[in-house]
Amino acid sequence: xxxxxxxxxxxxxxxLERVGLLVRFALRLAAILPLGLLRPRPIIEQVYNxxxxxxxxxxxxxxxIGMVLGLQGYDLLTRFGSEEYLGTAxxxxxxxxxxxxxxxxxxxxxxxxxxxxxxxxxxxxxxxxAMEIMAVDPMRRVVLPRFLGGVIAMPLLVSIFIVVALxxxxxVGVEFFGVDSGSYWSQMRSAVELSDIREGLVKGLxxxxxxxxxxVYEGYNAVPTAEGVGRATTRTVVISAVVxxxxxxxxxxxxx
Amino acid sequence: MNNQSGPxxxxxxxxxxxxIAVLRDVHFAVDSGKTVFSGLDIEIGRGVVTAIMGPSxxxxxxxxxxxxxxxxxxRGQVVVDGLDVARLNRKKIYALRRRMGMLFQNGALLTDLDxxxxxAFPLREHTRLPERLIRTIVLTKLHAVGLxxxxxxxxxxxxxxxxxxxxxxxxxxxxxEILIYDEPFAGLDPISMGVVLRLxxxxxxxxxxxxxxxxxxxxxxxxxxxxxxIISEGxxxxxxxxxxxxxxxxxxxxxxxxxxxxxxxPFHYPAADYHEQLxxxxxxx
Numbered sequence: 001x002x003x004x005x006x007x008x009x010x011x012x013x014x015x016l017e018r019v020g021l022l023v024r025f026a027l028r029l030a031a032i033l034p035l036g037l038l039r040p041r042p043i044i045e046q047v048y049n050x051x052x053x054x055x056x057x058x059x060x061x062x063x064x065i066g067m068v069l070g071l072q073g074y075d076l077l078t079r080f081g082s083e084e085y086l087g088t089a090x091x092x093x094x095x096x097x098x099x100x101x102x103x104x105x106x107x108x109x110x111x112x113x114x115x116x117x118x119x120x121x122x123x124x125x126x127x128x129x130a131m132e133i134m135a136v137d138p139m140r141r142v143v144l145p146r147f148l149g150g151v152i153a154m155p156l157l158v159s160i161f162i163v164v165a166l167x168x169x170x171x172v173g174v175e176f177f178g179v180d181s182g183s184y185w186s187q188m189r190s191a192v193e194l195s196d197i198r199e200g201l202v203k204g205l206x207x208x209x210x211x212x213x214x215x216v217y218e219g220y221n222a223v224p225t226a227e228g229v230g231r232a233t234t235r236t237v238v239i240s241a242v243v244x245x246x247x248x249x250x251x252x253x254x255x256x
Numbered sequence: 257m258n259n260q261s262g263p264x265x266x267x268x269x270x271x272x273x274x275x276i277a278v279l280r281d282v283h284f285a286v287d288s289g290k291t292v293f294s295g296l297d298i299e300i301g302r303g304v305v306t307a308i309m310g311p312s313x314x315x316x317x318x319x320x321x322x323x324x325x326x327x328x329x330x331r332g333q334v335v336v337d338g339l340d341v342a343r344l345n346r347k348k349i350y351a352l353r354r355r356m357g358m359l360f361q362n363g364a365l366l367t368d369l370d371x372x373x374x375x376a377f378p379l380r381e382h383t384r385l386p387e388r389l390i391r392t393i394v395l396t397k398l399h400a401v402g403l404x405x406x407x408x409x410x411x412x413x414x415x416x417x418x419x420x421x422x423x424x425x426x427x428x429x430x431x432x433e434i435l436i437y438d439e440p441f442a443g444l445d446p447i448s449m450g451v452v453l454r455l456x457x458x459x460x461x462x463x464x465x466x467x468x469x470x471x472x473x474x475x476x477x478x479x480x481x482x483x484x485x486i487i488s489e490g491x492x493x494x495x496x497x498x499x500x501x502x503x504x505x506x507x508x509x510x511x512x513x514x515x516x517x518x519x520x521x522p523f524h525y526p527a528a529d530y531h532e533q534l535x536x537x538x539x540x541x
Contacts, residue, residue: 122367125362125364125367126360126361126362126364127364127365127366127367129326129360129364130358130360130364130365130366132326132353133324133326133353133356133358134353134377134378134381134426135350135351135353135354135378135381135382136377136378136381136382137350141381
């Protein structure tokens with residue numbers, strides 16, 4: 001019993017230590033943020049690497065999630081004879097929840113792992129040490145542009161995901177099941193408010209900060225071995241997914 | 257009256273000193289508790305090629321990390337060009353490192369940049385030179401290592417020896433005062449090894465810099481080193497010219513210089529009795 005208790009306390013202390021290190025890392029990034037913004041080119045390159053390179057997976061998943069929403073929504077709404085609300089139901093669920101959450105999970109799996117693996121390999125092949133020896137701060141030169149690239153890309157990816165998903169839902173609801181196209185779009189336009197869009201974008205931004213921070217932290221601090229880099233990428237996905245869902249609950253509670 | 261003070265004064269005074277790096281009574285242990293150095297004393301001469309040698313795992317690379325300020329000694333003093341490395345803040349450490357160049361064992365080239373950009377990297381980070389001048393400097397340095405024609409290649413397209421030479425061009429692009437080489441001959445074929453060997457000596461003489469070479473290739477380094485140190489069990493066990501090391505009475509120096517499999521540094525890692533273990537049926541999980 002005492003052993004279990006001791007292990008629990010030890011695990012909790014380890015958790016606190018990791019959180020502390022992550023916060024210190026985030027503060028360091030915040031401190032060098034103005035310097036990083038003076039050189040926009042590497043940031044733009046990273047928006048391309050994390051954002052544009054994730055477009056295919058984001059759009060494909062968005063299309064199918066929209067189509068599933070169209071199917072499920074149509075099935076449910078026809079039970080109440082209100083299938084004309086399909087557009088509204090789909091839009092609100094996508095804007096408030098599914099859009100930012102699913103995009104963040106996909107981002108963690110595609111761009112987050114790529115960031116963590118890239119930084120981990122840079123550490124393992126002494127590229128980060130080489131920068132330090134060349135008197136170049138790797139946090140400013142390597143980590144900050146990648147972090148900012150992820151933060152900027154996420155709300156853009158969320159927007160694209162939602163637009164494609166709405167098209168997918170329209171494809172199933174209007175084109176396959178024959179829901180009136182005018183009702184689909186007009187009901188959506190009248191019911192969706194600016195606050196719904198704001199909620200989606202704020203969540204996208206917050207998830208972008210969280211997922212990018214976790215990815216660069218795990219990659220930068222990876223143990224410089226093949227196994228260490230593998231662990232860093234796995235941790236990136238797992239921690240990002242859990243943190244995204246926890247933050248989603250907190251943000252939803254705050255913005256309702 | 258001398259108005260200079262602080263690091264500038266220290267550096268000016270150090271410029272007169274025959275030693276560029278001095279390690280006094282350095283003690284260092286890694287996180288796992290293993291002692292790497294226990295009272296290490298080394299004085300590295302200015303403007304010469306100094307070899308740091310020793311069996312694997314004796315802390316040769318750690319010594320370089322101490323000199324470059326990547327790690328701090330637990331006890332003792334590391335003074336580089338008159339500056340106590342442990343007392344420098346990040347800004348001053350970076351200022352000191354700008355006067356150093358380092359060749360990593362694996363080259364450590366930035367894989368997302370081509371050869372030209374790798375060599376230009378320190379210039380772009382630390383200077384505001386016009387593009388035309390950067391191009392001239394980079395091509396000059398690449399020419400010095402014989403790879404001007406490889407400027408457009410990426411690190412993945414280079415052989416081990418070529419990568420090492422590109423890293424050397426990058427290390428000298430800021431015209432450093434100290435050039436540090438970490439195992440520069442590891443994994444190189446005889447031709448590449450000869451090329452790198454000649455480059456170390458010729459760059460040292462042509463640029464008037466100080467070269468510190470960490471290696472365990474005794475035969476190769478003896479051709480170019482002005483002085484050598486052999487480290488073992490956390491201390492310097494021998495120092496002097498390569499010829500002096502060859503005649504050194506210490507059995508460990510004799511074993512190392514002559515490349516003997518057994519001696520004070522045992523061939524076998526400490527283990528239980530061989531026969532007992534074979535007959536005892538102990539199964540490793």
